Amino acid sequence: TDIPPITRRRALLAGGMAGLLPRPGAGHAAPVQPMTAQPITLRIAPTTVELAPGITRRVLAYDGQVPGPVLRLPEGRPAWVRVTNGSDAPELVHWHGLDVGAVPDGAAEEGSATIPPGGTLDYRFVPPRAGTRWYHTHTMAMMDFSRAMYSGQFGFLIVEPRRDPGRHDREVLLAAHHWDGALPGIPASPEFCAMPRYRYATFNGRLMQAAEPVRVRQGERVLFRFLNASATEAVSLALPGHAFTVVALDGNPVASPAPVSVITLGVAERVDAIVHMNRPGRWVLGPTDPAQQTAGLGRVIEYAGATGPAIWTPPPISDWDYALFGGPAAPPVEDLRLDGIFPMLFERRLTPDGMEGWTINGRSYADLPPLHVRAGGRYLFRWINLSGCAHPLHLHRHHFTILRRGMRRIGPIEKDTVQIGRFDTIDALLVADNPGDTLFHCHHQMHMDYGFMQMIRYS
Ligand code: C2O
Ligand code: CU
Numbered sequence: 001t002d003i004p005p006i007t008r009r010r011a012l013l014a015g016g017m018a019g020l021l022p023r024p025g026a027g028h029a030a031p032v033q034p035m036t037a038q039p040i041t042l043r044i045a046p047t048t049v050e051l052a053p054g055i056t057r058r059v060l061a062y063d064g065q066v067p068g069p070v071l072r073l074p075e076g077r078p079a080w081v082r083v084t085n086g087s088d089a090p091e092l093v094h095w096h097g098l099d100v101g102a103v104p105d106g107a108a109e110e111g112s113a114t115i116p117p118g119g120t121l122d123y124r125f126v127p128p129r130a131g132t133r134w135y136h137t138h139t140m141a142m143m144d145f146s147r148a149m150y151s152g153q154f155g156f157l158i159v160e161p162r163r164d165p166g167r168h169d170r171e172v173l174l175a176a177h178h179w180d181g182a183l184p185g186i187p188a189s190p191e192f193c194a195m196p197r198y199r200y201a202t203f204n205g206r207l208m209q210a211a212e213p214v215r216v217r218q219g220e221r222v223l224f225r226f227l228n229a230s231a232t233e234a235v236s237l238a239l240p241g242h243a244f245t246v247v248a249l250d251g252n253p254v255a256s257p258a259p260v261s262v263i264t265l266g267v268a269e270r271v272d273a274i275v276h277m278n279r280p281g282r283w284v285l286g287p288t289d290p291a292q293q294t295a296g297l298g299r300v301i302e303y304a305g306a307t308g309p310a311i312w313t314p315p316p317i318s319d320w321d322y323a324l325f326g327g328p329a330a331p332p333v334e335d336l337r338l339d340g341i342f343p344m345l346f347e348r349r350l351t352p353d354g355m356e357g358w359t360i361n362g363r364s365y366a367d368l369p370p371l372h373v374r375a376g377g378r379y380l381f382r383w384i385n386l387s388g389c390a391h392p393l394h395l396h397r398h399h400f401t402i403l404r405r406g407m408r409r410i411g412p413i414e415k416d417t418v419q420i421g422r423f424d425t426i427d428a429l430l431v432a433d434n435p436g437d438t439l440f441h442c443h444h445q446m447h448m449d450y451g452f453m454q455m456i457r458y459s
Contacts, residue, residue, distance in 0.1 A: 037080070039080040039081060039082035039122060040071060040079070040080065040081045040082070041081075041082045041083075041084070042062045042063060042068065042069070042081060042082070042083045042084070042093070043062065043063055043064075043083075043084045043086055044060055044061070044062060044083065044084065044085050044086055044087050044091050044115075044137075044153065045060070045061070045064065045086035045087060046058060046059070046060055046061075046086075046087065047059060047060070047061040047064045047065070047066070047152060049061065049065075049066045049152055049205050050206075051179065051200050051202055051205065051206060051207050051210070051296070052206070052207040052209060052210035052296070053210060055200070055207070057152075057179060057180075059151055059152035059153075060087050060137070060151050060152060060153050061151075061152035061153060062152075062153060062155055065205075066152035066154075066177075066204075066205035067152075067154055067155040067156065067175045067177075067204060067205060067229065068135070068152075068153065068154065068155030069155060070155065070156045070157075070158060070173060071135065071155065071156070071157045071158070072158045072160055073127045073157065073158070073159050073160065074127075074159075074160050074162070075127055075128070075129060075130045075159050075160060075161055075162055076126060076127070076128065076162065077126065077127075078124065078125075078126050079123075079124070079125055079126065079127055080122060080123070080124050081093070081122070081123045081124075082120060082121075082122050082123075083115055083120065083121050083122075083123065084115075084119075084120045085115040085116065085117055085118065085119050085120070085121075086118070087117060088117050089117060089139070090114035090115060090116055090117065090139070091114065091115045091137060091139060092106045092107065092108060092112055092113075092114050092115065092137065092138040092139060093106045093115075093123065093135055093136075093137065093138070093153075094106035094107055094135065094136055094137070094138040094396075095123070095125065095133065095135050095157060096133060096134050096135065096136060096157075096268060096394075096416070096417075097131065097132075097133035097134065097157075097250055097251055097270070097416045097417075098125065098127055098128070098133050098157070098159070098397075099128050099129070099397055099398060099399065099434050100125035100126070100127075100128075100397060101125065101397075101434075101436055102397065102436030102437050102438070103436075104123045104124060104125040105396055105397050105436075106123070106138050107138050107396060107439050108138070109437070109439055109453075109455065110396065110397075110436065110437040110438065110439055110455075111436075111437055112138075127159040129159060129251075129252075130159045130160060130161035130162075130251075131158075131159055131248060131250070131251025131252055131253075132156065132158060132225045132227070132248065132250070132251035132270045132272055133156075133157040133158070133159060133251055133270075134154060134155065134156055134157050134175075134227050134229065134268075134270065135154070135155055135157050136151075136153055136154040136155075136229065137151055137153040137154075139151075152177075152205065154175065154177070154227075154229040155175075156173050156175065156225065156227060158225070159251070167221065167223075167247075167274065168221040168222060168223040168274050169220045169221050169222065170216070170220055170221075170222045170223070171222070171223045171225065172214055172222055172223070172224050172225070173204070173224075173225045173227075174203045174204060174224060174225070174226050174227070174285075174299065175203065175204055175205075175226075175227040175228075175229045176201065176202070176203055176226070176227070176228050176229060176230055176235050176265070176297060177201070177202050177205065177229045177230055178197070178198035178200070178201045178202075178230045178231065178232060178233050178295070179198055179199060179200040179201070179202065180198055180199035180200060197232050197233070198230075198232070198233060198295060199295065200295050200296050201230075201233070201235075201287070201292045201295035201296055201297035202296055202297060203297060203298070203299055207296030208284070208286070208296055208297065208298035208299055208300065209296065211299060211300075213282070213299065213300035213301065213302035213310075214285070214299050214300070214301050214302065215302050215303075215304065216277045216301060216302070216303055216304070217277065217303065217304050218277055218278065218280050218303055218304070219276075219277065219278065220276075220277045221274050221275070221276055221277070222274065222275050222277060223247075223272060223273075223274050224244070224271075224272070224273050224274075224275060225270065225271075225272050226263065226265055226270060226271045226272075226273070227265075227269075227270050228265035228266065228267055228268060228269055228270075229268075230267050231267065231444070231445035232267065232444055232445055232446065233267065233292070234264060234265065234266045234267065234390065234392070234419060235264070235265050235287050235289070235292060235297065236262050236263065236264040236265075236287060236288045236289060236320065237262065237263050237264075237265070237285065237286065237287055237288070238261055238262045238263075238285075238286065238287075238288055238314060238315045239275060239283055239284075239285045239301060240283055240284070240311055240312060240313040240314070240315065241279040241281070241283055241311070241313075242275050242276075242277070242278075242279060242283070243259035243260065243261060243275070243276075244259065244260055244261070244263055244271075244273035244274075244275055245257050245258065245259050245273055245274045245275070245276075246258060246259075246260060246263065246271060246272070246273045246322075246324075246325055247272050247273065247274055248270075248271070248272035249269070249270070249271060249272075249322060249325065249413060249414070249415055250269060250270050250399075250414075250415040250416050250417060251270055251272070252399065252414040252415065254325035254326065254327075254413065255325065255326055255327030255411055255412070256324070256325055256326070256327045256411070257274075257325065258324045258325055260318075260320075260324070261315040261318065262288060262315055262317075262318050262320060263320065264320035264419070265419075266390070266392035266417065266418070266419025266443075267392040267417075267419075267443045267444055268392050268394055268417045268443040269392065269415075269417050269418070269419065277303065280303040280305075280306055281303060281306050281308075281311060282300055282301070282302045282303070282306045282307070282308060282309065282310040282311065283300070283301045283310060283311050283312075284298050284299070284300060284301075284310045284311065284312035285298060285299045285300075285301050286298030286299075286312055288314055288315070288317070293312075322402075322413055323405060323408065323410035323411065323413070325411075325413065326402075326410045326411025326412055326413045327411035327412070328411055329409045329410060329411055330401075330403040330404070330409055330410065330411060330412050332409065333380060333403075333404075333427070336378065336380065336403075336429065337378060338378050338379060338380050339373075339374070339377035339378050339379060340373070340377065340379045340380070341379070341380045341382060342371055342379060342380065342381050342382065343361075343382045343384065344360050344361060344381060344382065344383050344384065344454075345360070345361050345362075345384045345386060346358065346359070346360060346383070346384065346385045346386060346387045346391060346420075346452070347359050347362070347386050347387050348387040348388060348389070351450060351451075355446075355450055356446075356450060357450040357451045358387065358442065358447050358450055358451045358452035359451065360452070360454050364450070364451025364452070365441075365451045365452070365453035365454060366451075368453075368454045368455075370437075370454065370455035370456060370457040371440075371454060371455070371456045371457070372456075372457055372458075372459045373430070373432040373456060373457070373458055373459070374432065374458065374459055375432060375433070375435045375458055376432065376433065377431075377432045378429065378430070378431055378432070379429070379430045379432060380403075380427055380428070380429055380430070381400065381426075381427070381428045381429075381430060382425070382426075382427055383420055383425060383426045383427075383428065384425045385420045385421065385422060385423060385424050385425070386423065387422075388422055388423075389422060389447075390419055390420065390421050390422055390424075391419070391420050391442045391444060391447060391452065392417055392418070392419045392420075392442060392443040392444060393417065393418050393419075393420055393426075393440070393441075393442060393443075394416060394417040394440070394441055394442070394443045395416055395417075395430070395438065395439075395440050395456075396438050396439040396440070397434050397436065397438050398416070398430060398431075398432075398433075398434055398438060399414050399415065399416050400414070400415060400416070400418075400428040400429060400430050401413065401414050401415075401428060401429040402414075402415060402418060402426055402427070402428045403427050403428065403429055404425075404426065404427035405424065405425070405426055405427075406424060406425055412429075417443060432458065435458040436458065437455055437456070437457055437458075438455070438456040438457075438458075439453060439454075439455060439456075440453065440454045440455075440456055441453035441454070
């Protein structure tokens with residue numbers, strides 16, 4: 001079930017401050033050509049996935065594999081994906097990070113259709129921008145976490161750029177996932193942000209011990225596309241002896257690619273990083289958290305001809321600071337010509353069933369009124385996390401631009417998901433350029449199920 005590395009050359013162009021300036025009438029209307037081609041097909045069905053010999057799990061998956069097939073769609077060209085639901089409950093596929101319409105987006109709350117058991121649905125959209133996106137089930141939002149939590153329904157969706165300037169020799173796709181958390185019989189704990197919730201952790205559905213190494217050659221530049229497809233856990237990754245040059249966050253090129261030794265991905269985040277292979281040997285690309293390493297997360301990176309044990313020398317603990325990649329600091333709030341500011345205060349509360357619930361400005365989803373925006377408007381989210389847990393915040397069908405973290409104004413970082421730390425604050429600019437109902441939610445499975453979600457509505 002491993003995704004083979006794909007040899008090709010392409011690069012990511014660094015973006016600038018362009019996204020910050022008002023875009024007159026910005027939309028996503030690429031010319032739609034008549035559709036003559038066949039659809040890409042995906043079939044949802046129960047599958048047995050083998051994490052390692054003798055360790056199998058029965059999950060729902062796409063096309064019988066975990067992760068699902070890598071979808072590669074050309075930027076700006078009509079895409080057509082036909083999904084068949086071979087499971088026994090309604091399903092939805094969400095195209096995470098694609099700025100598409102509310103109908104194909106795949107969230108029931110936004111008005112997307114569900115696919116009945118045995119049914120088929122065509123998703124048609126035009127992927128507006130190149131980058132590392134992904135797809136996954138959105139039944140997670142339907143208070144159904146026992147079904148979605150350890151689902152195998154996720155896969156890479158790579159939107160290919162029109163032009164390919166070529167900055168790497170090889171691509172390696174690695175999707176992290178955690179298995180077995182909310183096992184029947186394990187009592188629910190109210191301490192969601194402290195309790196270990198997994199037994200196994202994998203890249204591409206395979207424990208490190210049981211996976212083929214990733215084979216590389218000296219001198220190659222390898223583009224790693226990392227996806228954290230976990231329902232609950234953040235991951236921090238290192239490759240001893242090598243530096244990651246981060247070129248894109250959530251698939252969006254960064255203004256100043258810079259080398260780091262540790263990369264952190266909150267749930268649902270992606271990082272694209274180029275590694276220059278110049279230290280022959282066998283190395284472990286693994287998590288800095290020993291518990292996740294014990295659980296099987298990692299890959300051996302093997303240079304051609306190298307033998308011997310794989311080396312793991314964890315780097316010194318360092319903070320993941322994506323501000324490094326943002327370039328010059330963004331303008332102050334007063335200069336942004338905003339149409340509104342949305343302060344959003346995140347807190348936790350105990351629900352009547354003794355579980356931890358989550359509130360935005362004192363209320364939880366369904367009770368929370370939508371935030372209203374108008375098409376073309378510019379708004380600032382001011383996220384303030386007083387909940388005591390970190391949260392991967394995600395906005396559907398749009399990107400937001402982070403301009404401030406804590407007390408610090410930073411260079412613009414364009415993302416669709418961001419992990420907000422405990423007691424952290426983030427200012428993020430939203431350009432409301434994609435009309436239709438839009439979900440904002442924490443991507444932590446249980447936080448979302450317990451209220452951490454709000455609708456953004458165009459008026
Ligand atoms: Cu990755 Cu609401 O989703
Ligand atoms: Cu959360």
